[in-house]
Amino acid sequence: MKITRIETYVCHARMRNWIFVKVLTDQPGLWGWGEATLEWHTKAVVGAIEDLSQLLIGEDPRRIEHLWQMMYRQHFWHGNGIVRGTAISGIDIALWDIAGKIHGVPCHELWGGRVRDYVRLYCHLGGGRMEDFYETSPADANRFAALAVQAVEQGFTAFKSMAVPETMSLEGLQPVKYAEACVRAMRDAVGDQIDIMVDCHARPSPRMGLLFAKALEPYNLYFFEEPCWPETMDDIAMIQRAVKTPIASGERLVGVYAFREMLEKRAVSVIQPDITHCGGLTEARRITALAEAYRVSVAPHNPQGPISTAASLELGFATSSYIICESVHQDVPWRNEVVNEGFSLQEDGRLIFPNKRPGLGIEINEEEVKKHPFQTEILQRTFYKDGSVGDW
Numbered sequence: 136m137k138i139t140r141i142e143t144y145v146c147h148a149r150m151r152n153w154i155f156v157k158v159l160t161d162q163p164g165l166w167g168w169g170e171a172t173l174e175w176h177t178k179a180v181v182g183a184i185e186d187l188s189q190l191l192i193g194e195d196p197r198r199i200e201h202l203w204q205m206m207y208r209q210h211f212w213h214g215n216g217i218v219r220g221t222a223i224s225g226i227d228i229a230l231w232d233i234a235g236k237i238h239g240v241p242c243h244e245l246w247g248g249r250v251r252d253y254v255r256l257y258c259h260l261g262g263g264r265m266e267d268f269y270e271t272s273p274a275d276a277n278r279f280a281a282l283a284v285q286a287v288e289q290g291f292t293a294f295k296s297m298a299v300p301e302t303m304s305l306e307g308l309q310p311v312k313y314a315e316a317c318v319r320a321m322r323d324a325v326g327d328q329i330d331i332m333v334d335c336h337a338r339p340s341p342r343m344g345l346l347f348a349k350a351l352e353p354y355n356l357y358f359f360e361e362p363c364w365p366e367t368m369d370d371i372a373m374i375q376r377a378v379k380t381p382i383a384s385g386e387r388l389v390g391v392y393a394f395r396e397m398l399e400k401r402a403v404s405v406i407q408p409d410i411t412h413c414g415g416l417t418e419a420r421r422i423t424a425l426a427e428a429y430r431v432s433v434a435p436h437n438p439q440g441p442i443s444t445a446a447s448l449e450l451g452f453a454t455s456s457y458i459i460c461e462s463v464h465q466d467v468p469w470r471n472e473v474v475n476e477g478f479s480l481q482e483d484g485r486l487i488f489p490n491k492r493p494g495l496g497i498e499i500n501e502e503e504v505k506k507h508p509f510q511t512e513i514l515q516r517t518f519y520k521d522g523s524v525g526d527w
C-alpha cells in the first residue's frame with residue numbers, strides 16, 4: 136500500500152480559511168482527511184504540505200509513527216514551528232483516518248477503545264461569531280450576561296468569554312474592575328450550575344494576568360485561559376500558584392517538548408493542545424499521555440473546521456483525562472453541505488456521542504468546498520491607546 140498524492144482544499148469560512156488535507160492511496164476508494172487550518176498563514180501551510188509531500192509519496196500510509204518521524208526530523212529543520220507543525224498535523228490526522236478505514240473502526244477503537252459515553256462541548260459567547268465580538272466596542276456587563284443566558288438556552292452547560300480587556304503591560308484599577316463586573320454579571324445570570332471560562336488570549340503581561348486572576352478568583356471559573364504569553368512558562372506557573380482557579384494554556388504550543396516544560400513547571404491545571412497545530416493525533420497522544428503522569432486535565436483548542444473537531448472528539452473518546460471540547464457551532468450556515476459527520480449531538484446539554492464510522496467518520500464534499508475559495512482573513516491590527524503595538 137502506498138501514498139500516491141496529497142491534496143489540499145482551502146475553504147473560506149468567514150473568520151478563517153479551513154485547510155483540508157486529503158491523503159490518497161493506491162487502493163481504490165481509500166483516502167484520509169486531515170485539517171491544517173492556520174489563520175493568516177494559509178498559503179504558507181499549503182506550501183509546507185506540498186514540501187512535506189515529497190517525503191511521503193510512495194510510502195506506506197500504515198506506518199504512521201515512522202512517517203511522523205520523517206516529517207518532524209527530515210529536511211534538516213525540525214517540525215517545531217507553527218507552520219511546519221500545522222502541516223505535519225494535517226497529514227498525520229489524515230493518516231489516522233486511513234488507518235481507521237483500513238481496520239473498519241473509528242480511530243478511538245485503535246487507541247484502546249472508548250473511555251467515556253459522551254464528550255461535553257462548550258461554546259464561545261456570541262455563538263461562535265467571534266469576529267463580531269472582537270470588532271465591536273468593549274461589551275458591558277449586561278451584554279455579557281445576556282450572551283451567557285443565550286448560551287445556556289442553546290443547551291450549553293459551559294461557555295467561554297473574553298471578559299478581560301486589552302491592557303498595556305501595566306494599567307490601573309479600571310480594566311480589572313471591568314473584568315470583575317463582567318464575570319460577576321455572567322455568574323449572577325446563570326448561577327452556579329453552569330461552568331464559566333475566561334480566555335485572556337495571552338494578552339496581559341504576567342503582572343496584569345495575575346491581577347485579573349486574583350480579581351476573578353471569587354467567581355469560581357471552570358478555568359482561566361492564557362493569562363500571559365506562553366513564551367514565559369514560569370510566569371504562567373507563578374499565576375497558577377497564586378490562585379485556586381485552574382489555569383489553562385497550550386493552544387499555541389507545538390510538540391511534546393513544549394508541553395513537557397509546561398507540565399514540569401506545574402504551570403497549568405488544564406492543557407489545551409490544538410490537534411491541528413501540535414503535531415497531529417500522533418503527537419497529541421504523546422502529550423496527553425505525559426499530562427496523565429501529572430494528573431493534568433485535557434481540553435483541546437478547537438475553533439477551526441469540522442475535521443479538527445472530528446479529530447478532537449476521537450481523541451476525547453480515547454483519553455481519560457479529557458474534560459471538555461471547544462466548539463464553534465454557528466460558524467457558517469453551509470457547514471452541513473461541505474461536511475458529513477459521523478457524530479451525533481444531543482442538543483440538551485450539548486453532548487456528543489461516539490462516531491461509529493471508520494476513521495474520523497467524516498466525508499468532505501469537494502464540489503461544495505470549491506464554492507468557498509480562499510479569501511484573506513480579516514487583518515488583526517491591535518494598538519494600545521498610545522499607538523504602541525498590542526496583542527490580538
Ligand SMILES: [Mg+2]
Pocket residue numbers: 334336360361386
Ligand atoms: Mg484561547
